[in-house]
Amino acid sequence: MTVSGVGVSPGIGHGPVYVLTVSVPEPPEGATYQGEADQEKAKARAALERVAGELEARGVKAGGEAKDVLGAQALMARDPGLAIGVDALIERGTAAARAVYESFATYRELLVAAGGYLGQRVADLDDVRDRTIAVLTGQPLPGVPTVAAEPYVLVARDLAPADTVLLRKDVVAAFVTEEGGPTSHTAILARAMGVPAVVAARGATRLRPGVRVLVDGGAGTVTVEPSEQQVAEALRVSRIRERALDAAAGPGRTADGHPVPLLANIGGPGDVKAALDSGAEGVGLYRTEFLFLDRTGAPTREEQRDAYRAVLEAFPHGKVVVRTLDAGADKPLAFLPPPSQEPNPALGERGLRMFRAFPDVMAAQLQALSDAAEGISGRLQVMAPMVSTVEEAAWFAHECATMGIESSGVMIEVPAAALRSKDLAAVVDFFSIGTNDLAQYTFAADRQVGGLSALQDPWQPALLDLIAAAVGEHGVPCGVCGEAAADPALACVLVGMGVATLSMAAPALPAVRAGLAGHSLAQCRTAAAAARGQVTAVEARNAARAHLPGLAELGL
Ligand code: PEP
Numbered sequence: 001m002t003v004s005g006v007g008v009s010p011g012i013g014h015g016p017v018y019v020l021t022v023s024v025p026e027p028p029e030g031a032t033y034q035g036e037a038d039q040e041k042a043k044a045r046a047a048l049e050r051v052a053g054e055l056e057a058r059g060v061k062a063g064g065e066a067k068d069v070l071g072a073q074a075l076m077a078r079d080p081g082l083a084i085g086v087d088a089l090i091e092r093g094t095a096a097a098r099a100v101y102e103s104f105a106t107y108r109e110l111l112v113a114a115g116g117y118l119g120q121r122v123a124d125l126d127d128v129r130d131r132t133i134a135v136l137t138g139q140p141l142p143g144v145p146t147v148a149a150e151p152y153v154l155v156a157r158d159l160a161p162a163d164t165v166l167l168r169k170d171v172v173a174a175f176v177t178e179e180g181g182p183t184s185h186t187a188i189l190a191r192a193m194g195v196p197a198v199v200a201a202r203g204a205t206r207l208r209p210g211v212r213v214l215v216d217g218g219a220g221t222v223t224v225e226p227s228e229q230q231v232a233e234a235l236r237v238s239r240i241r242e243r244a245l246d247a248a249a250g251p252g253r254t255a256d257g258h259p260v261p262l263l264a265n266i267g268g269p270g271d272v273k274a275a276l277d278s279g280a281e282g283v284g285l286y287r288t289e290f291l292f293l294d295r296t297g298a299p300t301r302e303e304q305r306d307a308y309r310a311v312l313e314a315f316p317h318g319k320v321v322v323r324t325l326d327a328g329a330d331k332p333l334a335f336l337p338p339p340s341q342e343p344n345p346a347l348g349e350r351g352l353r354m355f356r357a358f359p360d361v362m363a364a365q366l367q368a369l370s371d372a373a374e375g376i377s378g379r380l381q382v383m384a385p386m387v388s389t390v391e392e393a394a395w396f397a398h399e400c401a402t403m404g405i406e407s408s409g410v411m412i413e414v415p416a417a418a419l420r421s422k423d424l425a426a427v428v429d430f431f432s433i434g435t436n437d438l439a440q441y442t443f444a445a446d447r448q449v450g451g452l453s454a455l456q457d458p459w460q461p462a463l464l465d466l467i468a469a470a471v472g473e474h475g476v477p478c479g480v481c482g483e484a485a486a487d488p489a490l491a492c493v494l495v496g497m498g499v500a501t502l503s504m505a506a507p508a509l510p511a512v513r514a515g516l517a518g519h520s521l522a523q524c525r526t527a528a529a530a531a532r533g534q535v536t537a538v539e540a541r542n543a544a545r546a547h548l549p550g551l552a553e554l555g556l
């Protein structure tokens with residue numbers, strides 16, 4: 001039997017299943033307390049503070065990325081708005097534990113409604129809530145074993161950072177969760193630890209504790225009771241793959257030396273280390289809205305300048321492509337609310353449209369970018385998200401030039417922009433194709449709806465046609481910074497179609513580098529032509545791979 005999910009941290013892990021069942025029951029509705037309101041409020045505050053302190057201490061002990069993640073959770077526990085909500089409920093007679101439960105519920109709803117990156121913070125919030133209720137009601141919080149005779153596969157509905165940060169590779173062979181997505185903390189921390197992980201694996205928590213499983217964190221599969229042969233074969237392929245990835249160092253290029261700079265997608269200076277460790281030659285997409293997702297006020301020009309400068313300095317020889325705020329739809333920013341109620345936020349005020357609606361915010365960001373590049377020539381490139389027409393592109397280029405920004409470009413993520421790339425090329429310096437949104441708008445399929453994933457498959461021939469239109473013959477360099485660039489086979493196809501640079505999440509870089517190094521430019525071109533000649537996504541992928549024999553040999 002096999003349970004399938006989404007592979008978010010590559011590698012093979014096998015061992016007995018350990019199912020984590022954290023269940024702190026909901027305090028009964030209408031629960032009241034005996035005694036004074038002030039005492040009850042003090043109890044609630046003390047519990048929240050104890051939880052915040054414990055999370056912080058664990059973070060300090062674990063260090064690295066875990067410290068930031070647990071620090072953010074501690075901030076949730078110390079949120080002044082939350083404390084006010086708890087106090088108000090206690091004032092009305094509600095017991096502290098129930099008051100905590102209800103106050104967290106308000107925040108929870110907001111995160112769920114926001115979806116995307118914020119939606120995936122729900123597990124972190126629930127964890128803080130459950131810990132606080134456990135303290136208030138004197139219940140123990142079930143933990144995860146930190147020592148084991150044999151590494152186990154940790155299975156849970158979702159994992160909170162506090163459960164995982166003190167775990168080490170020699171104790172956990174793999175993570176499998178029912179919930180979560182590629183940007184959930186399970187995924188982020190698993191990648192940082194180098195432990196294979198599969199998320200969104202429906203039915204995983206029904207696995208019998210102790211049953212042996214084989215987890216493929218690349219393919220996203222969990223094989224139950226695999227044969228010895230299956231395990232040996234999976235490990236053999238994985239070793240070949242690891243050796244291939246280690247061997248492919250240096251700048252991105254095809255087997256015959258055609259250079260393809262391999263760049264990283266980042267959300268802030270905190271992602272720079274992982275990018276450098278994976279050999280990124282620069283940054284192809286700096287998602288600046290990620291810097292400000294949890295902010296209620298607009299960031300200052302100085303604050304922004306420092307965040308941009310830090311990244312420019314970290315890549316002294318590579319280019320850094322910064323995207324101006326892509327607020328709205330799946331990335332709502334509290335300080336940039338859409339001007340009107342929108343029934344379809346993805347089709348409403350977002351990206352460049354939102355930026356135009358808030359000229360002060362735009363001026364501050366462009367000025368901060370210009371300040372950050374002072375004394376550094378030729379490395380900063382600034383691009384706008386969600387550009388649809390040549391007027392928008394020309395307007396953005398003009399605004400950048402006014403601020404002294406040397407190189408301005410646009411993302412191609414709306415079909416209209418891809419179809420008229422020639423017109424846009426006349427007014428900007430470069431393009432970067434955002435295949436995530438381009439797929440969403442091409443197939444009218446919301447990227448946040450998991451059930452529509454077949455329509456967001458970047459191998460869809462219609463999407464390949466639009467990419468070809470965007471690359472065009474207009475002489476403006478065109479990169480790809482959507483998820484498509486992270487698939488080693490599709491990366492070769494994109495290069496075969498004339499894409500100049502590829503940008504992706506840091507963990508994907510080694511496999512793409514190895515895939516490119518294993519094929520000539522001519523092979524990439526043949527693979528691209530073969531893919532575009534098909535009528536379905538599956539056929540396009542199979543046809544391309546048939547012309548890229550090196551991928552299977554490398555275990556990719
Ligand atoms: C894209 O749409 O492909 C892209 C890279 O931008 P984002 O995922 O941030 O919308």
Ligand code: MG
Binds near residue numbers: 385413434437
């Ligand atoms: Mg996009």
